[in-house]
Amino acid sequence: MKVFTAQQIYNADKATIERQQISSDELMERAATQIFNWMHLRMQGAPVKIHLFCGIGNNGGDGLALARQLWEHGYNIAVYVVKYSEKRSKDFLTNLDRLKDRKIWPVYLDADSELPSIGPDDIIVDAIFGIGLNRTPDDWVSQLIQHLNKTKAFILSVDIPSGLFTDSVPKDSASVIQSNYVLSFQVPKLVFFLPQTGIYVEQWEVLDIGLDTAYLMETETEYELIAKNEVLQFYRPRTKYSHKGTYGHSLIIGGSYGKIGAVTLASKSALKAGSGLVTAYVPECGYQIVQTSVPEVMVLTNGESLIEAIDFEIEPTVIGIGIGMGTEDKTVKALEKFLKVNKMPLVVDADALNILSKNQNLLQFLPKESILTPHPKELERLVGKWKDDFEKLKKVKEFSEKQNVVMVIKGAHTITFFKGRGYINTTGNPGMATAGSGDTLTGIITGLVAQGYPSLHAAILGVYIHGKSADLSIANKGYQALTATDIIESMGSAFIDLFTSPEKEAPVEVETNEN
Ligand SMILES: NC(=O)C1=CN([C@@H]2O[C@H](COP(=O)(O)OP(=O)(O)OC[C@H]3O[C@@H](n4cnc5c(N)ncnc54)[C@H](O)[C@@H]3O)[C@@H](O)[C@H]2O)[C@@H](O)CC1
Numbered sequence: 479m480k481v482f483t484a485q486q487i488y489n490a491d492k493a494t495i496e497r498q499q500i501s502s503d504e505l506m507e508r509a510a511t512q513i514f515n516w517m518h519l520r521m522q523g524a525p526v527k528i529h530l531f532c533g534i535g536n537n538g539g540d541g542l543a544l545a546r547q548l549w550e551h552g553y554n555i556a557v558y559v560v561k562y563s564e565k566r567s568k569d570f571l572t573n574l575d576r577l578k579d580r581k582i583w584p585v586y587l588d589a590d591s592e593l594p595s596i597g598p599d600d601i602i603v604d605a606i607f608g609i610g611l612n613r614t615p616d617d618w619v620s621q622l623i624q625h626l627n628k629t630k631a632f633i634l635s636v637d638i639p640s641g642l643f644t645d646s647v648p649k650d651s652a653s654v655i656q657s658n659y660v661l662s663f664q665v666p667k668l669v670f671f672l673p674q675t676g677i678y679v680e681q682w683e684v685l686d687i688g689l690d691t692a693y694l695m696e697t698e699t700e701y702e703l704i705a706k707n708e709v710l711q712f713y714r715p716r717t718k719y720s721h722k723g724t725y726g727h728s729l730i731i732g733g734s735y736g737k738i739g740a741v742t743l744a745s746k747s748a749l750k751a752g753s754g755l756v757t758a759y760v761p762e763c764g765y766q767i768v769q770t771s772v773p774e775v776m777v778l779t780n781g782e783s784l785i786e787a788i789d790f791e792i793e794p795t796v797i798g799i800g801i802g803m804g805t806e807d808k809t810v811k812a813l814e815k816f817l818k819v820n821k822m823p824l825v826v827d828a829d830a831l832n833i834l835s836k837n838q839n840l841l842q843f844l845p846k847e848s849i850l851t852p853h854p855k856e857l858e859r860l861v862g863k864w865k866d867d868f869e870k871l872k873k874v875k876e877f878s879e880k881q882n883v884v885m886v887i888k889g890a891h892t893i894t895f896f897k898g899r900g901y902i903n904t905t906g907n908p909g910m911a912t913a914g915s916g917d918t919l920t921g922i923i924t925g926l927v928a929q930g931y932p933s934l935h936a937a938i939l940g941v942y943i944h945g946k947s948a949d950l951s952i953a954n955k956g957y958q959a960l961t962a963t964d965i966i967e968s969m970g971s972a973f974i975d976l977f978t979s980p981e982k983e984a985p986v987e988v989e990t991n992e993n
């Protein structure tokens with residue numbers, strides 16, 4: 479699913495109005511109807527108090543149109559107009575008149591108003607600001623937002639939590655609605671997925687308001703959301719007459735005394751991801767450990783307790799390098815020498831990334847389209863500090879383009895960057911913040927490259943499967959007990975899940991006055 483910028487959404491809006499020959503008011507009505515349907519389906523007429531806070535732009539207009547529809551279906555509503563500006567939009571005014579026609583009188587809030595009282599079991603509809611927010615809200619609006627956040631009421635945001643910009647981090651974190659659920663029109667917004675701004679969005683869902691499909695299809699976006707449908711497009715099925723040679727040979731290089739487990743996990747993951755053969759390259763202290771814990775994996779050794787040279791006679795298809803490897807001088811030299819002669823595709827992680835960060839002249843030796851999988855600290859060492867998430871994305875994008883590598887930025891929503899585009903993952907859970915989870919990812923991606931997946935696809939699919947395996951594991955492990963080994967054990971189910979469960983339940987249509 480594409481992630482549009484605010485400007486692209488405004489353009490989609492305009493294209494829809496022109497091509498479908500509808501008015502902007504009709505489009506607003508569609509948006510409000512979709513929200514109404516969503517609420518009505520869940521509330522079934524329950525007499526819960528619904529407080530609708532509406533700004534004076536089109537987001538507020540959506541809120542007013544929704545208020546009317548709720549009222550027409552007998553819901554218990556209170557409408558507030560948050561008068562942060564005199565410049566009321568045309569469709570806001572139209573919908574305000576429609577409320578007045580029905581003798582529904584909103585409460586007007588300004589800097590001098592008392593803060594409304596809201597019960598813990600009430601519902602708040604947040605339609606104060608939408609994607610049109612262009613500066614930090616005034617103090618009194620910010621106080622209102624803080625007041626709403628402090629209530630125990632469930633907050634449902636229209637399109638985007640009010641106070642959240644679509645393309646930058648809020649300057650004042652207190653001026654943003656802490657939303658329990660965001661119903662976003664047609665497309666999700668990038669800020670839902672970044673660590674600094676995603677915290678305002680507990681859950682989100684997109685509502686189809688029938689924006690022009692041609693526009694949506696044709697418009698190129700910088701970001702794409704990756705779910706099952708997206709990865710299925712490049713999944714490579716196995717063929718009947720294939721043999722293990724068809725599926726490549728992964729070489730996993732890493733490990734040092736006390737950190738052989740990392741290589742064990744990565745090797746096992748490469749196998750489970752489908753690599754035909756897997757060889758681990760570890761110091762001698764790891765020989766028996768890897769041989770006994772993963773009998774399917776072959777083992778090469780060098781050095782006693784750490785890798786002192788990287789030199790082998792086998793011809794792997796791909797090399798995953800760096801996990802548990804340490805940054806001792808001898809290992810650094812070994813890596814340097816190896817990089818200068820190596821021509822094989824690489825998946826670079828952990829200590830190999832740390833070594834590259836300190837010796838940036840080595841970056842030039844990375845084969846093109848290598849995959850780098852840094853966690854936030856490793857990324858900082860590699861590209862330098864950033865002031866906020868947007869600057870981080872910019873730096874990663876530049877780095878990936880300059881070095882011609884695939885960058886996998888690990889986080890709650892891992893983002894994979896390549897050739898100027900970012901692919902946002904949607905699987906995974908907080909249980910994955912556990913030892914060895916990253917080693918597992920490196921193994922999976924390596925195993926996919928071995929099978930012939932192009933780097934970008936291997937990274938995107940690897941990240942998806944890694945998260946999905948963890949999602950399937952938590953059903954009986956919970957977040958706390960989830961281990962990297964559980965992720966590996968669920969990988970089979972994650973692959974099967976690609977083909978078995980439907981992506982989403984079909985939306986249920988609700989009868990309204992409109993249809
Ligand atoms: N584009 C679409 O697909 C659709 C958009 N709709 C709604 O329209 C919204 C966008 O509406 P608008 O462009 O009117 O913008 P908003 O309703 O988000 O904001 C209202 C206006 O307030 C002003 N403003 C911005 N920041 C301010 C601040 N801090 N203090 C005071 N004034 C400020 C701006 O001039 C802005 O246009 C969307 O979020 C969505 O809810 C829907 O009506 C239906 C379709």
Ligand SMILES: [K+]
Nearest residue numbers: 604607638640
């Ligand atoms: K909003």
